[in-house]
Amino acid sequence: MRLRLGTRASALALAQSGQVARQLQAAVEGLSVELVSVSTQGDRYRGPLAKVGGKGLFTEELEAGLLDGSLDLAVHSLKDLPVGLREELTVAAYPKRVDPRDVLISEGAQTLQDLAPGSRILTGSLRRQAEILRRRPELKVLPVRGNVDTRLGKWRRGDGDAVVLAAAGLARLGVEDIPAHPLDPETEMLPAPGQGTLAVEVRCGGPAEEICRAIHHEATARAVRCERRVVAAFGADCTLPLAAWARPEVGIEGDRGLRLSTLLATPDGRHYAYAEAVGVDSLALAEACIEDLRKAGAEDILARIRG
Numbered sequence: 001m002r003l004r005l006g007t008r009a010s011a012l013a014l015a016q017s018g019q020v021a022r023q024l025q026a027a028v029e030g031l032s033v034e035l036v037s038v039s040t041q042g043d044r045y046r047g048p049l050a051k052v053g054g055k056g057l058f059t060e061e062l063e064a065g066l067l068d069g070s071l072d073l074a075v076h077s078l079k080d081l082p083v084g085l086r087e088e089l090t091v092a093a094y095p096k097r098v099d100p101r102d103v104l105i106s107e108g109a110q111t112l113q114d115l116a117p118g119s120r121i122l123t124g125s126l127r128r129q130a131e132i133l134r135r136r137p138e139l140k141v142l143p144v145r146g147n148v149d150t151r152l153g154k155w156r157r158g159d160g161d162a163v164v165l166a167a168a169g170l171a172r173l174g175v176e177d178i179p180a181h182p183l184d185p186e187t188e189m190l191p192a193p194g195q196g197t198l199a200v201e202v203r204c205g206g207p208a209e210e211i212c213r214a215i216h217h218e219a220t221a222r223a224v225r226c227e228r229r230v231v232a233a234f235g236a237d238c239t240l241p242l243a244a245w246a247r248p249e250v251g252i253e254g255d256r257g258l259r260l261s262t263l264l265a266t267p268d269g270r271h272y273a274y275a276e277a278v279g280v281d282s283l284a285l286a287e288a289c290i291e292d293l294r295k296a297g298a299e300d301i302l303a304r305i306r307g
Contacts, residue, residue, distance in 0.1 A: 002032040003208050006062045006071035009037040010147045015172045016198055017075040020215065023095060027214035036071060038062050059201075063089060066203045073208040074201045078194030078224060081201070083232040092212035093200040097220040099167040100196035100245060101182045102128060102189045105155060106162035110181040112136055112188050115162065122151060122160035126267045130241035131189045132164070133269030148173055164189075168196040190243035190263050193227035222282045223247065223258060229286035230262050230293075234302060241265045241305065244289075246282070253280050262289045266304050273298045 003024070007017035014035065021033035040061045058080040065071035066089060073092070085091070109115045112135055121132055122144040129141045142160055144151050148169055155163040167182055183189040197220060202208045227244035234242060242264050249257035257280055265272035275292035279285040 001028075001030060001207070001211075002034060003072040003211070004034050004036050004070070006036050006038050006065050006074040008040055008058065008062075012148055012169050012173055013075075013077075015174075016077065019172065020075045020095060020198060020200060023215045024211065028211055031211065036065070038065060038071075063201070066201065066206075069203075072202065072206060073212060076199045076201060078197040078199045078228075079192050079238055081194075081199050082238070083228050085201070088204055089201055090204050090209070091199045092202045092209045093214075093216040094221045094224060095198050095200070095215050096217040097197045097223065098171060099182070100191040101167045101185055102164050102191060102195075103167045103170060104162055104164055104181045104183055105152065105178055106181065107179050109162060112139075112183065115139060119161040120159075122155055122163040124151075125164075125192070126239055126241045127192055127243055127265075128164050128189065130265035130267050130269045130272070131243065131263070133267075134265055134272055135188065135269075137269060148175065152178065166195055185245055185261075190261055191245045192238075193231045193242065193244040194224050195245075197224050219248075226258060226260050226282035226286045229283055230260075230290055233286075233290045234264060234293075234298065241267055246285070249278050252278070256280050258282060258285055260285045260289050262293060264293055264298050264301050266301055271297070271301050271304060273301060 005017055005021055007013050017035055024033055025031050038061050040058050059076055062074040066074055117138045118140060120140045120142050122142050123129055124143060124145050132139055132141055144154055151163050170180060185191055200212045202212060223246035226246040230244045234240060244262045246258045246260045249259040257278060259278045261276045263272060263274050273293045273296035275289040277285050277288040
């Protein structure tokens with residue numbers, strides 16, 4: 001059997017999709033997976049994503065291929081996949097999550113605290129910007145777009161003193177010749193919802209739906225469902241300065257517990273709400289954090305962001 005896997009054409013997207021293709025072929029005897037490159041709006045647009053909205057910019061064309069039958073499955077970075085899917089589509093598998101941390105690329109600093117006042121930090125993420133400025137308001141955050149190589153190239157040319165990227169992307173690309181320092185999620189930078197996770201999207205009832213279950217990792221699914229419920233509560237937009245990280249909490253009901261930490265902030269980091277909860281039911285855990293974020297001023301923060 002042959003399946004057509006839709007993917008963006010960037011080096012990172014191709015690496016991720018190739019990984020999923022190999023996992024599927026190893027798990028299902030006789031399966032052949034063909035990669036089909038698709039150009040998306042997010043790839044073509046060169047300006048700041050927050051100005052045009054993040055919903056569907058990297059997924060719409062791939063989903064159109066699933067709907068018209070030209071594609072059997074599509075692989076997304078979960079961060080880019082809108083929370084509300086079309087009713088004809090579903091996520092058939094979340095492969096096992098890899099490192100969800102953000103990484104500081106810098107020759108002279110290993111943590112945000114090590115950066116000299118006035119240092120220029122390159123990032124294309126409002127969430128990273130907000131978290132950096134919340135802890136170090138005297139730093140300068142400069143917007144940057146492009147793939148990993150482009151962002152690293154701008155740092156190497158001296159356009160910034162440091163750049164912040166996802167650990168998962170660097171690992172999937174095999175980038176090793178750089179001074180990469182993971183940022184502690186507990187004390188420095190909470191990850192984006194779904195960071196480090198891939199989503200395998202299919203047409204409901206299509207030939208790939210059942211096959212993809214072979215690479216599904218339920219522990220990952222529990223964690224990211226929890227995180228994405230928080231996203232849905234506050235606008236379901238991947239450009240929102242929102243962090244959410246669910247991870248195992250041992251000692252609760254046979255080690256089935258999760259700890260969820262969440263943060264919503266204005267892009268300048270001056271106004272923020274933080275909430276954390278522990279439990280077993282992922283949706284109840286998310287609802288507890290949503291309620292506490294609102295009590296801590298989330299609606300005022302959203303008004304500031306949108307106004």
